Amino acid sequence: MSNYFSLKPMSEGTDEIENFHSYFYRFAKLHSTTMIPMARHLADWWESSFHESVNLKDVYLYKANRLPLCGYNDAVVNYVKVVSIAAHQPNLHRTTILAIRAAADTVSHGALRRGRAWCPACMYWSEKEGSTYYDRLLWTLAAMKRCPVHRIALVSHCPSCGVQQLCYHSLAGMTHCAKCLASLVQEPATWIQSPHPGFGESDCVALVSAIADGTLTTSVPRAFMIFCEELRSLAEPFLKGRHNPLLRVGPRSWRMTQINPMLGTMLKRCHLSGVNLVDVLTDPRGAARVAATSPRF
Ligand SMILES: [Zn+2]
Ligand SMILES: [Zn+2]
Known part of the structure; x- marks a missing residue:
């Protein structure tokens, strides 16, 4: 049994579903800690509960080629296995693209973009409305260049210091720069319109949608x-x-x-x-x- 708090991923069942890395950030925060101590705590808990060691390398939380933790490599398999039980969320695999693992290359680097990308409109409105901000699974796919909801180009750099956001700051929150800690929220005048879907967008949206609603669990x-x-x-x-x-x-x-x-x-x-x-x-x-x-x- 797990004594961890239960936490649902945001926008479950829809193509706006949260990605696992973002989820894990919030899961650690819910436990008044940050991702690395959380991962270590979970690994110890798993070992003492199930008498089986599990590799939750914390390097995947902040380095590992700067890929978000929601692809389909072994690290994602391990994290999803452990956190699903800890957080009482049997469908956490839907916050990743594990469903394509059997059909995709073993390296898995090409599927996801390096570092973060977010829709400035989604972030802006979440801030305005005071709702929970989270990074979508869809935005982590390298082929996605815009937010299909707002038709605005995704952003990856801090508007204040210009640094590409490769990972989350451990404490500042997902709407703040990991380097200078300034807010990443940008006024509408700075958003770049992107009226036309880019190559592969419709297939990516359909893929995430099928993963999120449970239609596609494995390939x-x-x-x-x-x-x-x-x-x-x-x-x-x-x-x-x-x-x-x-x-x-x-x-x-x-x-x-x-x-x-x-x-x-x-x-x-x-x-x-x-x-x-x-x-x-x-x-x-x-x-x-x-x-x-x-x-x-
Ligand atoms: Zn958006
Ligand atoms: Zn910055």
Whole structure:
């Protein structure tokens, strides 16, 4: 049993769901401490409760290539396992992209951006309304360049000192610069409008939405390899003597079927094939059949 306080992630079940790193920041604060002592306390608690050691390396909270702790590497697996039980939240994996782990490259660096990014409008309104500020899972994806709700470009630098925000200040809170401690809240006049969705945005939103509402909990292992193999087998009879745009961009992709792709590569393959990312992750053969019947094929 856990004697830790229960805490729900913000915006559960929606594409605005909080990311695990932000959640863990708030979880530590709820216990009147900061992330590193919290991680150590949890590791000790886990060991004494379950007689099993767990690796909650605190380096992931402030360093580890400056990636937010919500990707799909082993550190995220461990943190989610422990904190889910400690905080009485069985669905904490939904604050991460662990759901793509079986289908994605093992390094996992390409999926997330280095450091933080936030929507200045979301931060501004949270401050104005006095509601709890949190960083969204969607903003951690490298492909996301704007907030789809406000259509404002995401921001990663302190407006006062200009330093890129690579991690959270342990005490100052998520709306303050980790270096100079100034407020990161910016007036509307400084927001940069971004009316059009960037490449991969709709697939990223659909991915986070499917993770958040529980539709996508795990991917078919090697989903993209299966998708490519199936598409090639469907395509070959029609391709002799034809210049098919899918094949023009394809050869390199087709040959790389022994390696799980990075999220960025997945987004490109989906775009070229005219299929949805979540469909490939959950039903790669079905998605290949859809791609083979699409007009661009
Ligand atoms: Zn926003
Ligand atoms: Zn600053």
